[in-house]
Amino acid sequence: MDNNKKSIWSGSSGPLLIAEIGGNHEGSFDDAKRLTSLAIKSSADCIKFQLYKGDSLVNHKLNQTRNKHFKKFELSKKENLYLAEMCKEADVIYNASVWDLEMLDWIDPYLTFYKIGSGDMTSFPIIKEFVLRGKPILLSTGLSSMKEVLETVNYIKNLDKKFDDPEMLCVLQCTSMYPISESESNLEVMSKYKSLFGCSIGYSDHTVGSYALKNATIMGANVLEFHFTDSRNEKQFRDHQVSLTCDEVIELKKDISRINASKGNGVKKPQQSEIDSQHIKTFRRGVYLKKQIRKGDIIKKEDLIFLRPNIGTHSKDFELVINSKALKNIEPLDPIFLNIDYK
Numbered sequence: 001m002d003n004n005k006k007s008i009w010s011g012s013s014g015p016l017l018i019a020e021i022g023g024n025h026e027g028s029f030d031d032a033k034r035l036t037s038l039a040i041k042s043s044a045d046c047i048k049f050q051l052y053k054g055d056s057l058v059n060h061k062l063n064q065t066r067n068k069h070f071k072k073f074e075l076s077k078k079e080n081l082y083l084a085e086m087c088k089e090a091d092v093i094y095n096a097s098v099w100d101l102e103m104l105d106w107i108d109p110y111l112t113f114y115k116i117g118s119g120d121m122t123s124f125p126i127i128k129e130f131v132l133r134g135k136p137i138l139l140s141t142g143l144s145s146m147k148e149v150l151e152t153v154n155y156i157k158n159l160d161k162k163f164d165d166p167e168m169l170c171v172l173q174c175t176s177m178y179p180i181s182e183s184e185s186n187l188e189v190m191s192k193y194k195s196l197f198g199c200s201i202g203y204s205d206h207t208v209g210s211y212a213l214k215n216a217t218i219m220g221a222n223v224l225e226f227h228f229t230d231s232r233n234e235k236q237f238r239d240h241q242v243s244l245t246c247d248e249v250i251e252l253k254k255d256i257s258r259i260n261a262s263k264g265n266g267v268k269k270p271q272q273s274e275i276d277s278q279h280i281k282t283f284r285r286g287v288y289l290k291k292q293i294r295k296g297d298i299i300k301k302e303d304l305i306f307l308r309p310n311i312g313t314h315s316k317d318f319e320l321v322i323n324s325k326a327l328k329n330i331e332p333l334d335p336i337f338l339n340i341d342y343k
Contacts (some may be wrong), residue, residue: 008113008136009170009200009222011045013253014260016202018095019044019228024239027073029082036086039228046093046116048185048225051080056100082314084110095138101129111135112244118142118176118204121152127325131159136168138223140204142176146192153197170200170223173216174297178206178238185212194220206242210252224256284310286335287318294328298323299342311335 011017019039025032032049039047054060054071075083080096084107087094094110097117113136120126121144121225129134130137137156141149153171156163163169173189202223203216213224229235229243244252270280285306293299301322306315312335324342336342 007222007308008167009202012043013256015042015217015221015256016046016093016223017249017253017256018046018048018050018223018225019244019249020225022048022050022097022227022239023073024229024237024243025073025075026237027075029075029079032075032079032083032220033086035228035230036071036083038230038246039249040087040090040092042227042228042246043109043253044092044249046095046104047228048085048093049075049080049083049096050099050117051075051096051103053103053144056102060121077103080107081110094263098229101126103131104133108133113138116140118144118174122148124152124155127152128159129157131156134160134162136170138170138172138202140172140174140225141189141193142174142204146189149193150196153199164198166198166200169197170202170226171197172204173225175205175206179208179242180186182207182212185215187212187216190216190219190221197208208242210248211243213252214255214259218263281311282309285315286307286310287315287321288333289336291332293326294314295326295328297326305333307333312337313339 009016019042021032021035021039025035036047052070053074054067057070058067060067084094088110092301093112095113095115096107096111097115098104098107099120114130115138116127116130121139121141139152149171156169171193173187173193175184175186185207187203190203194201200222202221202225203213204225205213213226216224227239227243228249229240229245231245231268232240232243235241274280285308288305288307289303290305291303293303299321304318304321306318320338321336321342326342328341330336330341
């Protein structure tokens with residue numbers, strides 16, 4: 001990877017922030033447009049939807065209630081393309097979990113990566129279609145054991161070795177319940193994914209609030225996905241309760257910027273403020289003499305005292321002074337210098 005090229009998994013404040021509208025429009029195109037406008041206003045890096053048809057997702061013979069639920073939330077091809085154009089015109093990344101492969105052909109031009117939701121993490125026929133199309137994959141792992149995640153990641157990489165590249169594969173820790181407790185976030189799994197798979201990592205959130213998202217940032221998440229709504233008040237559909245509002249996303253971005261600023265660059269060196277304040281000198285100890293030493297005298301250990309500020313001989317070099325010869329008369333507590341005051 002070109003080190004100067006921006007990662008596909010990075011956003012304006014650090015990690016790629018994905019505002020998942022998902023089904024929060026509840027089948028209303030007007031609500032979908034309004035939520036999209038709010039998500040654009042929030043400055044999320046990516047706005048995500050879900051594309052499906054109830055009949056191609058849920059077996060209506062076995063679960064008529066869930067089938068009807070998804071049919072109620074369907075948007076038309078024309079409506080989905082309109083939302084994609086809204087994002088494009090606002091210069092915001094559009095994305096969608098495509099749960100019906102017949103929809104993939106007409107939405108594909110708008111997708112820079114493919115999102116595989118937790119429910120499809122073991123659906124190898126669908127995963128294979130995404131892999132063969134060759135775009136980067138964002139894989140959610142809710143409901144899964146580590147063994148299952150390993151099987152899916154290996155399946156993807158065995159189909160195409162280019163998914164060994166962390167730019168091509170990002171694996172998200174996720175717990176598929178609404179809402180979940182903070183302990184169920186299990187964010188440490190992200191580091192396991194990174195070490196096992198050599199992939200980019202991220203977190204898909206279903207907690208209430210943004211605490212887990214901030215922790216995931218600290219722990220190195222490349223991608224943060226969260227549900228998005230206009231308000232949680234008086235909403236019956238469950239996803240609203242684990243969603244962030246426009247103002248909350250704006251605050252999250254500010255907090256993430258502060259977190260990333262405090263993480264620094266990993267290079268340990270004195271900071272400019274430490275240099276400008278001269279604390280390197282005033283906070284550290286130098287070597288001084290407790291008593292007057294005359295020229296030609298041998299300086300003993302018991303003659304030394306170690307005090308701030310660090311002027312002259314540094315206290316780390318105190319052994320150079322012990323048993324050295326004074327080159328001139330030295331007064332108590334005066335700074336002493338090698339080859340000038342002693343040798």
